[in-house]
Amino acid sequence: MTKKKKVVVTTSKSKQLNPTTSKVSGKASSTRTVETKSTMLFKKKNYMWSLAGMGLIALGLLLMAGGKMPDSNTWDPDLIYSFRRITLAPIVILAGLAFQIVAIFKK
DSSP states (O other): OOOOOOOOOOOOTTOOOOOOEEEEOSSSOEEEEOOOOOOOSSOHHHHHHHHHHHHHHHHHHHHHOOOOOSSTTOOOHHHHSOHIIIIIHHHHHHHHHHHHHHHHHOO
């Protein structure tokens, strides 16, 4: 039979943690505080590019919307298949997606 080990962990709530310090060894012995900075992945410029891309995508979707016939008995292909809906709106949406790619990869 093997003996079971008993582990007891005690903690004190009144004890406060101190920041991590490291001692530099060498001719001049000194103590300094080690700090880590949290850096943002994207900067303000990236967010501005991203907002511009989202705006262009929304504008393209608005340009593509609509196309209701004024009279249900008539068919007018110029309303649905117009330059604005077929050509301009997809180009604006693709430009917005290009802005999103630039926003992600721009440093």
